[in-house]
Amino acid sequence: MSRPSFSLPPSDLPNMTASSVDAIRTLDKNGKEITSVGFERFGFDCEVPLDVVRALYLRPHYVMTASSGNDEALDTKEADAHARFTQGHAAYQSKSIFHPETQSISYTTLSRFPPVKLLAPSARKRVLVTGGAGFVGSHLVDRLMLLGHEVTVLDNFFTGSKTSVSHWVGHPNFELVRHDVVEPFMIECDQIYHLACPASPVHYQFNAVKTIKTSFQGTLNMLGLAKRTKARFLLTSTSEVYGDPEVHPQPEDYWGHVNPIGPRACYDEGKRVAETLTYGFHNQDNVNVRVARIFNTYGPRMNPYDGRVVSNFIVQALRGQDLTVYGDGSQTRSFQYIHDLVDGLIALMNSDETRPVNIGNGDEFTILEFATLVRDIVEKVQKEDGVKLERRVQIIHEGLPQDDPQKRRPDTTRAKASLDWQPRWTVRMGLEEMVRYYKAKMAEGSL
Numbered sequence: 001m002s003r004p005s006f007s008l009p010p011s012d013l014p015n016m017t018a019s020s021v022d023a024i025r026t027l028d029k030n031g032k033e034i035t036s037v038g039f040e041r042f043g044f045d046c047e048v049p050l051d052v053v054r055a056l057y058l059r060p061h062y063v064m065t066a067s068s069g070n071d072e073a074l075d076t077k078e079a080d081a082h083a084r085f086t087q088g089h090a091a092y093q094s095k096s097i098f099h100p101e102t103q104s105i106s107y108t109t110l111s112r113f114p115p116v117k118l119l120a121p122s123a124r125k126r127v128l129v130t131g132g133a134g135f136v137g138s139h140l141v142d143r144l145m146l147l148g149h150e151v152t153v154l155d156n157f158f159t160g161s162k163t164s165v166s167h168w169v170g171h172p173n174f175e176l177v178r179h180d181v182v183e184p185f186m187i188e189c190d191q192i193y194h195l196a197c198p199a200s201p202v203h204y205q206f207n208a209v210k211t212i213k214t215s216f217q218g219t220l221n222m223l224g225l226a227k228r229t230k231a232r233f234l235l236t237s238t239s240e241v242y243g244d245p246e247v248h249p250q251p252e253d254y255w256g257h258v259n260p261i262g263p264r265a266c267y268d269e270g271k272r273v274a275e276t277l278t279y280g281f282h283n284q285d286n287v288n289v290r291v292a293r294i295f296n297t298y299g300p301r302m303n304p305y306d307g308r309v310v311s312n313f314i315v316q317a318l319r320g321q322d323l324t325v326y327g328d329g330s331q332t333r334s335f336q337y338i339h340d341l342v343d344g345l346i347a348l349m350n351s352d353e354t355r356p357v358n359i360g361n362g363d364e365f366t367i368l369e370f371a372t373l374v375r376d377i378v379e380k381v382q383k384e385d386g387v388k389l390e391r392r393v394q395i396i397h398e399g400l401p402q403d404d405p406q407k408r409r410p411d412t413t414r415a416k417a418s419l420d421w422q423p424r425w426t427v428r429m430g431l432e433e434m435v436r437y438y439k440a441k442m443a444e445g446s447l
């Protein structure tokens, strides 16, 4: 692997000696330490040091508790815990101060933005990210910003949140626009990552008609924009287009097994019609398109209350509550870590591959195995942090929701052949980081 393309100067915060605390070591599938995310491929360099991106999400707006009503007298234990995550990049995070006596909080904004790469104008892309304030979008935005591109986020904040990208607000390369993609939007741009769409069953079933409208009308609008500006267009489709598959693992030429009138149809069929539209514009109007079929992805900034299995299990285990498995837990899932997905999306956007490409991690777990793994990792992290466990959480079972797929695993042969992309993060490593993220959120009282 080549060297990280740039590094940040260390923070100048007083009282936080990053060298005095152990860094969190992250190992890839081959046991090699991961020190950066991304790579240079298809003439597009997307590599940045891991601790730099980590500093933006592990405790981005962390709250320090004023120990004696004095903003400067911060709790040193909190400061040390924080330095473990950021390893000297703390100056690029906003530090809000919580005052316990008055139950108030003084929000702070960044005094300095994280340094971004200085690109020649010919190398700098104008990138539109719809849904950029959501879980996946915000990580993509962090990466594109650090790489020195001009990024516009378009989001109606239905499931996304301003706080996930607020560390870039005010930066000259960044714009945040509150807008619903079902309405037309015009902007000059070179690349469009079209993510806007609620992704968890709780959210997409909240208003099924709106979900399908977002998928159809929103994609139509963004494809129209791509046609007019000659921008390259990438649709984030989903493994849900395969429905409850009869083929295992699922290659891209499998047509799927979807119930068109079931509770998941607004999302599944919405994405299927979005793909149809995308190839309609490609074939009729020569729009340069990419379609990523994303499989289950997890990572920091996932909404902990949206019912997805990873966040459900971690939050339950951290709270000492029993883990709820739907059905007998023999259904399988594969889980991909967010950085692998962002690598895959950027590689696909900059490649010549116009066919749909599965992006996911093929390591398959039964839900029961996965619950046990989460419990083990939460216990390990709690132990490392000196937390005494009151009792071992149990795994309990509840009824299976309708149309819950029994098996899901990507066939990523195409991604390997066309993009030279394969997931690097083990589920264990990703989960450990997620646990630390939620733990930090709980410690600051925001979860």
Ligand SMILES: NC(=O)c1ccc[n+]([C@@H]2O[C@H](COP(=O)([O-])OP(=O)(O)OC[C@H]3O[C@@H](n4cnc5c(N)ncnc54)[C@H](O)[C@@H]3O)[C@@H](O)[C@H]2O)c1
Pocket: 130, 131, 132, 133, 134, 135, 136, 137, 154, 155, 156, 157, 158, 159, 160, 161, 179, 180, 181, 182, 194, 195, 196, 197, 198, 199, 200, 203, 214, 218, 236, 237, 238, 239, 293, 294, 295, 296, 297, 298
């Ligand atoms: N996370 C996964 O595991 C996964 C798997 C498959 C596909 N995907 C796809 O990736 C994309 C992002 O998913 P995510 O997990 O980040 O979900 P998310 O809900 O966190 O993000 C979606 C974002 O889109 C915004 N949005 C929704 N409707 C909108 C509208 N009408 N106009 C403007 N903005 C709107 C939301 O406010 C949010 O910021 C989605 O298209 C989803 O279908 C995600």
